[in-house]
Amino acid sequence: MPIYTALQAADPDVYNALMGEMQRQREGVELIASENYISCAVLETMGTVFNNKYSEGYPSKRYYGGQQFTDIVESLAIERAKKLFKAGHANVQPHAGAPANIATYFALMEPGDTIMGMDLSHGGHLTHGHPVTYITKIFKFVRYKMKDVETGEIDYDEMREIARREKPKVLMGGFSAYPRELNYAKMQAIAKEVGAVSIMDMAHIAGLIAGGALRNPFDDGFDLCLTTTHKTLRGPRGGMILTREEELGKKIDKQVFPGFQGGPIMQMVAAKAVAFGEAMKPEFKVYAHQIIKNAKHMAQYFMDHGVKLITNGTDNHMMLIDCITSWNMSGKEVEHLFDSIGITLNKNMIADDPRKPMDPSGVRLGTPAITTRGMKEPEMEKLAGFMLKAIEIRADETALRKLHEEVKEFCLRYPVPGIDK
Numbered sequence: 001m002p003i004y005t006a007l008q009a010a011d012p013d014v015y016n017a018l019m020g021e022m023q024r025q026r027e028g029v030e031l032i033a034s035e036n037y038i039s040c041a042v043l044e045t046m047g048t049v050f051n052n053k054y055s056e057g058y059p060s061k062r063y064y065g066g067q068q069f070t071d072i073v074e075s076l077a078i079e080r081a082k083k084l085f086k087a088g089h090a091n092v093q094p095h096a097g098a099p100a101n102i103a104t105y106f107a108l109m110e111p112g113d114t115i116m117g118m119d120l121s122h123g124g125h126l127t128h129g130h131p132v133t134y135i136t137k138i139f140k141f142v143r144y145k146m147k148d149v150e151t152g153e154i155d156y157d158e159m160r161e162i163a164r165r166e167k168p169k170v171l172m173g174g175f176s177a178y179p180r181e182l183n184y185a186k187m188q189a190i191a192k193e194v195g196a197v198s199i200m201d202m203a204h205i206a207g208l209i210a211g212g213a214l215r216n217p218f219d220d221g222f223d224l225c226l227t228t229t230h231k232t233l234r235g236p237r238g239g240m241i242l243t244r245e246e247e248l249g250k251k252i253d254k255q256v257f258p259g260f261q262g263g264p265i266m267q268m269v270a271a272k273a274v275a276f277g278e279a280m281k282p283e284f285k286v287y288a289h290q291i292i293k294n295a296k297h298m299a300q301y302f303m304d305h306g307v308k309l310i311t312n313g314t315d316n317h318m319m320l321i322d323c324i325t326s327w328n329m330s331g332k333e334v335e336h337l338f339d340s341i342g343i344t345l346n347k348n349m350i351a352d353d354p355r356k357p358m359d360p361s362g363v364r365l366g367t368p369a370i371t372t373r374g375m376k377e378p379e380m381e382k383l384a385g386f387m388l389k390a391i392e393i394r395a396d397e398t399a400l401r402k403l404h405e406e407v408k409e410f411c412l413r414y415p416v417p418g419i420d421k
């Protein structure tokens with residue numbers, strides 16, 4: 001375990017909370033589809049004196065002096081990101097995924113303009129126009145959906161029809177709860193027909209694309225891809241915007257800074273460079289492919305045991321379980337039950353869910369973090385087995401406590417980067 005002696009001496013309260021969190025991560029199973037464990041090298045870089053530097057602007061074009069070394073790390077992050085995703089331009093300064101989305105919207109649209117994205121209950125993300133977000137007061141959002149929730153196929157005919165009617169400035173792909181692949185070529189053709197900019201919010205699948213396990217939207221002509229850097233890509237918390245053409249990239253740069261953000265968080269930019277370097281290695285390709293193999297294997301195991309998965313399987317790292325149909329329990333109840341045995345996932349709406357977001361019909365789970373811990377197909381069966389057992393014995397608190405001990409013992413066999421190694 002790393003030793004945090006200065007923190008322990010200076011602030012025992014924060015130190016103790018950190019120790020608790022480290023123990024929780026070691027002893028538990030992380031199945032939240034958007035989470036991962038970063039490497040020691042990325043973790044170290046995040047805690048460095050790059051934090052102390054203000055670097056408003058971009059490499060060689062800064063507003064303050066003293067940028068010899070910040071320029072090096074930001075340029076490395078940019079060049080590696082471009083290479084990794086075959087992009088013409090990269091902006092690595094967005095503080096997180098949501099600011100990357102918002103800066104992109106402002107770079108491409110005027111207030112009142114229309115953007116077309118995936119229906120939220122069919123998998124789209126809050127930043128794609130959930131009514132609780134401020135961005136919906138500025139832009140008009142229209143939606144496309146799945147044609148068939150049994151296969152997850154998007155209704156591309158309807159997408160085209162809506163696009164022709166609504167004339168969106170932006171046609172957006174991307175999701176936080178959709179287990180299938182989008183047909184980028186079909187979307188690109190629709191965007192071209194109506195004169196929209198094509199964007200893929202690949203936050204969830206960036207690591208899978210970087211590792212060559214899923215298709216790269218740029219290969220089908222997409223104009224722009226944006227992402228978080230901390231999910232499957234296994235980097236520091238942050239965002240990034242990539243464009244095919246340099247011209248569009250310049251617009252994005254202006255909008256990120258000074259349009260939307262102030263100074264970049266330089267230790268995170270440096271850590272992005274390190275993470276992108278890791279993602280370029282052959283081991284990362286193996287990792288990305290294993291994430292999907294693990295998800296498919298777990299999905300099949302669940303389905304073989306009578307569990308109803310939305311779209312009946314997965315093409316990426318995530319699964320959505322219909323808990324009402326499978327076990328006559330709500331997503332909230334299932335989340336709570338699995339929490340009690342040290343397995344963490346999240347309640348989630350399913351397509352056209354009649355229930356409320358805080359107590360929906362489903363749960364979402366994913367394999368990026370457990371794959372980082374070195375788990376493979378046999379472990380997927382073991383974990384799914386723990387979950388099915390918990391459902392079976394849910395009324396028996398003593399049996400659940402015993403199962404929790406078994407889960408802990410199992411987890412401790414799989415080291416967590418940044419904690420155990």
Ligand SMILES: Cc1ncc(COP(=O)(O)O)c(C=O)c1O
Nearest residue numbers: 096097098125175176201203228
């Ligand atoms: C598709 C998608 N876009 C954007 C975001 C927002 O990212 P952040 O939480 O870093 O702001 C997320 C986060 O879950 C996401 O899944």
